[in-house]
Amino acid sequence: MGGLAGCAPRDSSHSGTHGSRNIFSFLNRSPSPGTPSDDFTPDVEIALRATLDEVQILAGPPTTVWRFQAEVLQGRPDAVVEIPDSYLGPTLHFRRGEAIRIHFTHDLDEPSIVHWHGLHVPEAADGHPRFAISEGETFTYEFKVLNRPGTYWYHPHPHGRTGPQAYYGLAGLLIVSDEEEAALDLPEGPYDVPLVIQDRMFDEENQLIYLEGGRGRGGPMIGFLGDRILINGRPNFTLDAATHPYRLRLLNGSNARIYKLAWHDDRPFQVIGTDGGLLAHPVQRPYLTLSPGERVELWADFSADPVGSEIILENHDIDTGETFPIAQVRIAREETTTLSLPTELSSLNGHQEQDAVNWQNPRTFDMEMRHMTWLLNGRTFEMEEVAPNEIVRLGDLEVWEFVNESRHMLMPHPMHVHAVQFQVIQREVLPEFAAQYDVVKDGYVDEGWKDTVLLMPGERVKILMKFEKYTGLFLYHCHNLEHEDRGMMRNFLIEP
Ligand SMILES: [Cu+2]
Secondary structure: OOOOOOOOOOOHHHEOHHHOEEOHHHOOOOOOOOOOOOOOOOOEEEEEEEEEEEEOOOOOOOEEEEEEEEEEEEOOHHHEEOOOOOOOOOEEEEEOOOEEEEEEEEOOOOOEOEEEEOOOOOHHHOOOHHHOEOOOOEEEEEEEOOOOOEEEEEEEOOOOOHHHHHHOOOOEEEEEEOHHHHOOOOOOHHHEEEEEEEEEOEOOOOOEOOOHHHOOEEEOOOEEEOOEEEEOOEOOOEEEEEOOEEEEEEEEOOOOOOEEEEEOOOOOEEEEEEOOEEEEEEEEEOOEEEOOOOEEEEEEEOOOOOOOOEEEEEEEOOOOOOEEEEEEEEEEEOOOOOOOOOOOOOOOOOOOHHHOOOOOOOEEEEEEEEOOEEEEOOEOOOOOEEOHHHEEEOOOEEEEEEEOOOOOOOOOEEEEEOOOOEEEEEEEEOHHHHHHHHOOHHHOOOOOOEOEEEEOOOEEEEEEEEOOOOOEEEEEEEOOHHHHHOOOEEEEEEEO
16 A cells, blocks of 8 residues: 555554554564674774763852763774863764764663664664663663764653753764765864754852753743853853864754854855755755754855954844844964865755655644643653554655644644654645744755754644664654653654
8 A cells, every 4th residue: 555644553453542552562672672792893882971070161160960971992092072171972973884882881860871863773772761771780782873974963862851861961962974075175173163052051059950840941841941052061152263164063952942043244054964964065044943953064164254353153032033142253363275165065865755655645743732741643652652653664765744733832843753864845834823934944954864853833844754774663752852751752663
């Protein structure tokens, strides 16, 4: 048949509540998830630890944080690069094709597990919450780096506690490179700069305030909103730059805040990459809309800016319109060498919608809230459950449609799908939401590979993706971490 959407579960004898299928029997197919296997030879082996620490962020007392620490046990020593004076975990630098083994040891007193956001890895290495480990335990990940070169990241994924764990500092960048990308002559070394954007809130003792105890802005339904923007874990971030092109890798690592970024002098953004790596060609945007979990890569050329000048990256609050600076670039020195922006960046090798098995009948996912719980197709997260419309077949190309048109408590939702990079093939908005939509729509970058896509209120978005290489139980969810923690997450099963 053409589409799987709406078809009956293949094995109805396992039907559980709400027509869902109890998939417990699938869960232990991997012989022993989290333990090293003899037939896997790593190129790079890393010890990763989640632990309690103190970091000097503001003037005065240091801030207690949770953070990832890592060291290379075997392989390239430059696979782990520390970000100085930051609570962020070290940046992991992987090369396409490498075999990676990571021993994650948990030193905090609540369960956790690590997800490699955007990476295409086997089920047992994806950081599903059912694999969460407790204090003192170790979970070993083994995977091959299959992804295109690009900017990915890692963060915790336990059920119900991802928001606070990421907020207190557990996150880091993961950068994939390969020889094809290196041949492009993009800015590198000091000219390749990640900007991890996160909002935070501090008390008088410089300690982080989250939503617990009724503190903090936002709330469990809106999500956490801080009153201070940190870049790479630092306040008042300034990049001392040369008159040279830069590759800026932006990650929205915030729990719930959506940014609308623009340069203060209205120079356009030259966008060269998205979640899943480089675009086919650079594209221009007057501003950028970046929701939690999304990445965008820029070619920022400061060659024509005089030494001593300052270029400010601003956020325009999408609700209030209020503008505030989040980072500045200070031109500190003249650089005579230069680079030119390539007109061709990469081959996307994308798919055609008509080739999808369900292109005339997309799988739809309604986003809504009932009884103070966020739902997907009326269902909340269950650790070991998939519904009939959440089972796909390995090798199939499918269209999924997320629909944010609930009549109650409409909010923006950044939707993230594990195990794939997808193409955004269609956006539509209800006429009554057009004004709100117009505030952000010119900042979307849908030209490339994505793993997270923002849906504004009244919006529906179609994505196209192929389920390749790995079978098993994976997640799709809202990347507003407070929504995710309150159930706006579901499993989907990739069957052989
Ligand atoms: Cu959401």
